[in-house]
Amino acid sequence: NAGVTQTPKFQVLKTGQSMTLLCAQDMNHEYMYWYRQDPGMGLRLIHYSVGEGTTAKGEVPDGYNVSRLKKQNFLLGLESAAPSQTSVYFCASSDIAGGRVETQYFGPGTRLLVL
């Protein structure tokens, strides 16, 4: 049981390049999330998904797109990277039981540098 895994661990991009971050979970969770973490700002929600085939915008969605084609995977795409997207990106997953929010489990993070 690997929990939540993220690929890649590190990435350096030039401004204008595109890339996709992959998140996978093996806990059969319905809900998945992408956050970014910047110094002094905690974790901010980019996009999230409440089930296979669904996505929704979070607090800071601009410049990112997501897809959830399979229940276990949640992809985060940057179409044209900008230096402002330099950050650490975390994926998380959770489930809901009886209408109650359950624990979010986080992956190890992807460190992205945009030059």
Add this chain to the structure above:
Amino acid sequence: GENVEQHPSTLSVQEGDSAVIKCTYSDSASNYFPWYKQELGKGPQLIIDIRSNVGEKKDQRIAVTLNKTAKHFSLHITETQPEDSAVYFCAASSNDYKLSFGAGTTVTVRA
């Protein structure tokens, strides 16, 4: 939306002393309050959580208290040890699948 404020931003304590981190939230509908610990280079990990139907929860050296009237909740770590050094985040949720996080507290335990 929900706004969570966390204080202090940094906290240095002597080994064996207690550490207290406080958070306030704005949405009175919030009913789930987890605390996460993040070690250097790793993802956040849940250490304790509390729901709105209880006022206090304890797990060994860690406790969380919740005051719904005042809309604040606190993390208490007793008998601190060097391995407690990390960044701690509070969060709040009003049952819409999303967590709103505080900005984090960097805790340093001095030997």
